[in-house]
Amino acid sequence: xxKKIRVEDAVGEKLxxxxxxxxxxxxxxxxxxxxxxxxxxxxxxxxxLGKNHLYLINLEKDEIHENQAAPILANGLAGPGVTWExxxxxxxxxxxAETDGLLVVDKANLAAFNMVDEVMCASLHSYTLVKKGQxxxxxxxxxxxxxxxxxxxxxxxxxQNGGTVSVHELKNSNxxxxxxxxxxxNGLIDDKFAPIxxxxxxxxxxxxxxxxxxxxxxxxxxxAIEKHINDGCDxxxxxxxxxxxxxxxxxxxxxxxxxxxxxxxxxxxxxAMFMVAYISGIPILGVPACGLHHKVTVLDLILPRILIxxxxxxxELAFIGHxxxxxxxxxxxxxxxxxGKGM
Amino acid sequence: xxxxxxxxxxxxxxxxxxxxxxxxxxxMAMLGCRLIGLDNPKSSEQIKKLLVYVEMDRCTADAVxxxxxxxxxxxxxxxxxxxxxxxxxxxxxxxKSYRIISTEESRDLSDVYAPEVEGKSQRQLLAYKRMxxxxxxxxxxxxxxxNEFDLPxxxxxxxxxxxxxxxxxxxxxxxxEGQTLCKPCSGNSxxxxxxxxxxxxxxxxxxxxxxxxxxxxxVKGTALS
Numbered sequence: 001x002x003k004k005i006r007v008e009d010a011v012g013e014k015l016x017x018x019x020x021x022x023x024x025x026x027x028x029x030x031x032x033x034x035x036x037x038x039x040x041x042x043x044x045x046x047x048x049l050g051k052n053h054l055y056l057i058n059l060e061k062d063e064i065h066e067n068q069a070a071p072i073l074a075n076g077l078a079g080p081g082v083t084w085e086x087x088x089x090x091x092x093x094x095x096x097a098e099t100d101g102l103l104v105v106d107k108a109n110l111a112a113f114n115m116v117d118e119v120m121c122a123s124l125h126s127y128t129l130v131k132k133g134q135x136x137x138x139x140x141x142x143x144x145x146x147x148x149x150x151x152x153x154x155x156x157x158x159x160q161n162g163g164t165v166s167v168h169e170l171k172n173s174n175x176x177x178x179x180x181x182x183x184x185x186n187g188l189i190d191d192k193f194a195p196i197x198x199x200x201x202x203x204x205x206x207x208x209x210x211x212x213x214x215x216x217x218x219x220x221x222x223x224a225i226e227k228h229i230n231d232g233c234d235x236x237x238x239x240x241x242x243x244x245x246x247x248x249x250x251x252x253x254x255x256x257x258x259x260x261x262x263x264x265x266x267x268x269x270x271x272a273m274f275m276v277a278y279i280s281g282i283p284i285l286g287v288p289a290c291g292l293h294h295k296v297t298v299l300d301l302i303l304p305r306i307l308i309x310x311x312x313x314x315x316e317l318a319f320i321g322h323x324x325x326x327x328x329x330x331x332x333x334x335x336x337x338x339x340g341k342g343m
Numbered sequence: 344x345x346x347x348x349x350x351x352x353x354x355x356x357x358x359x360x361x362x363x364x365x366x367x368x369x370x371m372a373m374l375g376c377r378l379i380g381l382d383n384p385k386s387s388e389q390i391k392k393l394l395v396y397v398e399m400d401r402c403t404a405d406a407v408x409x410x411x412x413x414x415x416x417x418x419x420x421x422x423x424x425x426x427x428x429x430x431x432x433x434x435x436x437x438x439k440s441y442r443i444i445s446t447e448e449s450r451d452l453s454d455v456y457a458p459e460v461e462g463k464s465q466r467q468l469l470a471y472k473r474m475x476x477x478x479x480x481x482x483x484x485x486x487x488x489x490n491e492f493d494l495p496x497x498x499x500x501x502x503x504x505x506x507x508x509x510x511x512x513x514x515x516x517x518x519x520e521g522q523t524l525c526k527p528c529s530g531n532s533x534x535x536x537x538x539x540x541x542x543x544x545x546x547x548x549x550x551x552x553x554x555x556x557x558x559x560x561x562v563k564g565t566a567l568s
Contacts, residue, residue, distance in 0.1 A: 111455045112478040115448035156477040315459055 003056040016057040066091035069141040076155030079163025092140040109164040116154040125341040168308035173206040176228030180241040185215040193239040221253025242288040267321030271298025301340040354409040363467035368406020375432030385412035394433040398425040418495040
């Protein structure tokens with residue numbers, strides 16, 4: 001139950017919620033914390049903040065204050081690899097990455113959670129690479145006081161499938177690379193692909209143990225893949241030969257090496273001719289030639305997901321289409337751009 | 344309780360088609376029974392313990408009735424014409440009563456729970472299977488003041504309409520200016536212009552072997568007051 005009192009009459013009363021102060025371009029934060037006992041000197045400050053009245057709150061048995069609700073929500077939302085503190089500021093609790101890794105957001109959970117009138121949560125995009133300690137989401141109840149039941153229901157929704165936001169450490173993979181193409185194999189041109197792939201793989205914590213060169217020959221590509229598997233690689237990247245020319249036989253080589261599942265074509269530009277296949281559970285990625293030219297391609301979107309153990313199939317390569325068009329900016333700002341974030 | 348898939352299949356067969364409302368109804372009934380502590384509502388031990396009030400006459404109502412086994416004729420199924428996708432499940436032996444409401448937001452959320460499915464109905468159908476109960480429903484603990492004349496069991500009282508002579512069961516008579524009336528005679532009826540008629544083949548019965556061949560025509564009608 002709320003009782004409204006004039007600020008001038010509030011001296012000696014305890015504030016029932018945090019009061020925010022905003023000085024444009026200078027400061028936004030808590031001016032007064034919940035529980036602060038109002039004294040004479042505060043009156044003018046409160047009035048400058050536009051507060052001419054304050055609430056005194058008497059909670060009913062089935063009601064909770066925003067500061068009690070916020071940790072219930074945060075607890076429901078936080079999945080593995082996520083940390084938070086039970087110290088709401090202005091009714092809000094921030095959730096942080098407990099480790100370096102890939103943020104995964106259960107978007108159905110998040111949507112259903114936010115459909116509960118009394119609560120909200122905003123997060124970074126799913127599949128954003130994050131650093132330990134980075135804020136990934138924040139939640140707060142909307143009203144100052146609310147019934148406990150919808151808060152608990154929202155938390156139950158958020159808890160589905162182990163939580164709504166989680167941060168997964170990237171696996172430290174032993175990567176084998178097969179560079180295909182007669183032109184490189186026969187020394188007509190220098191290979192430019194291997195250094196690019198090497199750099200991308202190292203940047204996300206894995207390492208390239210072997211690089212093999214193969215001509216546009218199905219059997220030799222097959223042998224190169226098999227060698228990497230026998231040598232213990234748990235992820236194999238093949239470059240080139242992914243397009244539509246008669247010489248593009250990389251896909252056949254992957255098939256002949258025993259791929260049981262092959263998904264050719266991704267709804268991403270650059271990267272439409274990308275392939276994901278699996279041989280005995282080992283992911284095989286066919287990287288099209290665009291990887292030579294563009295700084296960021298479909299590989300940058302899919303590789304981290306592979307490294308957290310996500311199984312990439314037709315659905316994953318299709319759903320990435322919304323936001324899957326690179327703007328090809330003169331100066332690339334990825335990952336601080338919409339590319340790959342529309343899912 | 345049978346599995347969800349089995350109940351859905353059989354409910355859809357009984358209802359006539361599989362639709363999102365069937366999924367909602369089957370799940371609503373499974374949750375309702377769980378909340379009031381009945382795990383096999385159609386069994387002879389439990390069938391008399393259950394009362395269900397449905398607040399809509401749509402597909403969901405049939406699914407609720409199928410899963411729980413409640414029936415209008417057993418007086419275990421009550422229809423409250425509220426136009427709300429909700430039903431209340433009552434355990435008569437414990438007085439536990441829960442009203443389960445299908446959430447409106449679950450319709451919008453189908454797009455995120457089953458984005459790969461084309462077509463609204465098919466998308467909802469799959470999405471309603473995927474959603475947890477907490478998304479699909481809100482639940483209220485309620486008290487239902489059950490009139491003794493509403494309970495299952497033999498007819499508890501009969502009265503006769505002082506105007507038309509119709510027997511009225513279970514306290515549904517209206518007393519108006521000291522007169523006991525049936526609802527139609529009290530003016531509180533869903534029909535009007537009632538006129539008693541004769542009809543072709545009115546001498547037919549299942550056992551008389553005439554197979555409805557008598558061709559008595561309309562003779563005359565007698566208006567009922």
